[in-house]
Amino acid sequence: MYSIRRNWFLTLDLLLLSLLVTSMQDSSELEKIVLSGSNVTLQISESLPENATSVTWLYTIKQKIVEYEQSRPPKYFDSAFKDRVKLDLQNAALHIYQVRKGDNGTYYLRVIKDEIKQWKISLKVLDPVPTPTINIEKIEESDGNCYLKLSCVVEDPFVDYLWYKDSGPFPMELQRSTLEVTVTPHNQSKSYTCQVSNLLSSKNNTLYFTPPCTLVKESVFLASTSTPYSSTIKHWCLAMRPQLDWTNPTLLHINTTF
Incomplete structure (x- = not known):
């Protein structure tokens, strides 16, 4: 008799649970x-x-x-x-x-x-993205032109890469961890910047050159950001138009007035 009542109560509990789940x-x-x-x-x-x-x-x-x-x-x-x-x-x-x-x-x-x-x-x-390191993989000059290969290294596999020079970002097909470009008198740049970002933060690193490919100063960090991704475009614009004071080789003045 006790076993029957116990089973009956168990059945009732299961029924009530079923009703609760159904109403959820x-x-x-x-x-x-x-x-x-x-x-x-x-x-x-x-x-x-x-x-x-x-x-x-x-x-x-x-x-x-x-x-x-x-x-x-x-x-x-x-x-x-x-x-x-x-x-x-x-x-x-x-x-x-x-x-x-x-x-x-x-x-x-x-x-x-x-x-x-x-x-x-x-x-x-x-996690906020760490500051990237730019490594020079290869520099090869010939007849006034230069083959330049740079790698952007960061301890985070889940980031997006953006490379840009003085005049603006490189084409989309070049936006990956390694940048390979042939520098000519028509496309020379005094700086190459790698920006890494996730949905909420971004950080930059820049190498500065005397055209076509003579390194001036290594690893000069631009301002890092921890901002909503929608405002990252603004920081891209800031970094894409730096005005550098080259009169003092030890002091690089970055004008980021937007």
């Missing part, structure tokens, strides 16, 4: 991209149900970060986020401080009132 509304996934070491707020755009009985944030579907139930203080679970998160009780936003690369992944906001509603937010954490 899973909206489209949002995405946030941030730099490591920064702070981020995970928040949905729509209004939450009033007087929800339970609000829970999870990392992946299994690991609870924080849970709030009516008339009780939020409960922060023992996880990698402990002491780095705070739940906003007004809008259920989750504040994460000092974001780490290990925080990459999908976060779930689960709200229970009459039914379960759930939202997903994908968090992508990028």
Whole structure:
């Protein structure tokens, strides 16, 4: 008799769980991209149900970060986020401080009132790009022309490369880690710059030459940026039109008035 009742209750629990899963509304996934070491707020755009009985944030579907139930203080679970998160009780936003690369992944906001509603937010954490090093692989001069091969080295495989000279960027087909050009009297340049960037940050390095290919000064760094990718174009423009004071070979003046 006890076994029959136990099985009956187990069946009832499974049925209730099935109903909850059926009623769970899973909206489209949002995405946030941030730099490591920064702070981020995970928040949905729509209004939450009033007087929800339970609000829970999870990392992946299994690991609870924080849970709030009516008339009780939020409960922060023992996880990698402990002491780095705070739940906003007004809008259920989750504040994460000092974001780490290990925080990459999908976060779930689960709200229970009459039914379960759930939202997903994908968090992508990028490191600021390191400053690249430009190596001279080959210089070969002949009859006033020069074959120049430069490599742009950076300790990050997930970056985009942009090479440019005094007059502007090189064609798209040359935009990779290694630059190979034949310098003639018609396309000479006093500087060659490699810019590396990801979605949120960029850094430059420049080599300066006396045309056609005599190195003047090595590894002069232009201003590094940690800005939204949309503003990187502005920094490209700044770097593409430097005005250099060549009267003092030890002092390179870069005018970056935009």
